Amino acid sequence: MGNAEVPVDGEASGGDIQVVARIATLLDCLDPDSPYLDTQITAKALGVGRSTAHRYLVSLEKRGLLRRRDATTYELGPVLSRLGTLALSRLGVLDAAGPVMQELCRAIRNTVVLSVWGGRAPVIARVVPDNSRITTISVEVGRSLPPDAAQSRLFAAYHKLGRGAGRLRTIDDEDLRPVGGLMTARQVYAGGGFKTVAAPILTADGSIVATLAVVGLAVFMPEEEDDVVSEQLVAAVSRIGVS
Structure with missing residues (x-):
């Protein structure tokens, strides 16, 4: 038995x-x-x-x-944030984006953030902080973003549109703007203290896999420079190869 x-x-x-x-x-x-x-x-x-x-x-x-x-x-807590980051690191986009994010941070003198889709919302997967100024913004890896974040609205827009940049004009959101064949998003947070400008990272077939964003104090990101920042972001994401 x-x-x-x-x-x-x-x-x-x-x-x-x-x-x-x-x-x-x-x-x-x-x-x-x-x-x-x-x-x-x-x-x-x-x-x-x-x-x-x-x-x-x-x-x-x-x-x-x-x-x-x-x-x-x-x-x-920190243990779950670390484990989440390890899981996200399996996505090749994190390694590919690292050097590009470093260069963009130095050029733009603001913090650069990469977010990936976490199933229910974008999750911050990599941060290159700007330390060139006395006042800086702290962004935590592993944190989920709210629905009104620029990155969240980009994911929502691309998920709604499906593949193909030719249909970008169908999205009704004044803070989503086509730049260089991609949709970009901006967000000025409550009180106007700081803002985000973001662009999508797409696979070869046009699916969104991540977003790259510049986050900074609004005083260092004036509205008249939004187009320039957006163009720099689009140029940066075009250098991130994603399979």
């Missing part, structure tokens, strides 16, 4: 280890519209009491999977 496999302590039906299944369920609650967790959300998602939910959050924070945003909410 064969030996039966002894269940792992805490193993749920279907072979899942309960704590792993619960953590996966919890992390799946995070998305661009709800990027934070608190005790109430955690308790509801896991079907546990508030005290147990709190212990989950504190434990995940200690291990770096989450980090405390304020007194009651948590967001993705």
Whole structure:
């Protein structure tokens, strides 16, 4: 008679280890519209009491999977951000874009950011910060972008249009502008403190795979220079080979 496999302590039906299944369920609650967790959300998602939910959050924070945003909410921690970046690095576009981003940052004297599609929203995959000025903008790798971000609107536009630059004029968004056969996007954030100008990185068949963006203080990115910045971005993405 064969030996039966002894269940792992805490193993749920279907072979899942309960704590792993619960953590996966919890992390799946995070998305661009709800990027934070608190005790109430955690308790509801896991079907546990508030005290147990709190212990989950504190434990995940200690291990770096989450980090405390304020007194009651948590967001993705450094461990998950690092793992996400490793996963994204499998895309050849990151390696191809590196030298181009460095050159563009030096030429334009603003931070350059590359984002890829993360399934629900663009995710920041690589950042080349501009350190030429006293005041700089910090951009975090692994962070999802909101729907109104310039990069998000570019992804949405290209996903809607499908392939073919000839149909770019059908998008009704005054901050999306055709430049050099590509669509570019701009965004001035609330209060006018800083802004983003972005361009798509396309595969040979015209599918969008990433966006390249310049992010800086608005005072260093005046509106009258938007066309020049857009042209520099389009020239930069044309040098990034994507298979």
